[in-house]
Amino acid sequence: MNFLYFDPGIGAMIIQTIIAAVAGVVLFSKNLMHKIKVFLGLTKNSDDDVFEDIDVKEKDSENSK
Secondary structure, eight states: OOOOOOOTTHHHHHHHHHHHHHHHHHHHHHHHHHHHHHHHTSSOOOOOOTTTTOOOOGGGSSSOO
């Protein structure tokens, strides 16, 4: 009978792999569900620019004279 030797760090590596796989599935599924909802028209596409509502005038800029 052959016994397998598991290094003490293998348990941490297995747990890390499981956590990474779960996180990957959760993030992938959230992104996929958002794309499906946008395609079906159930949600608005939120490609809003962060600085869209800031009005910058020519005289307000630093380089203008």
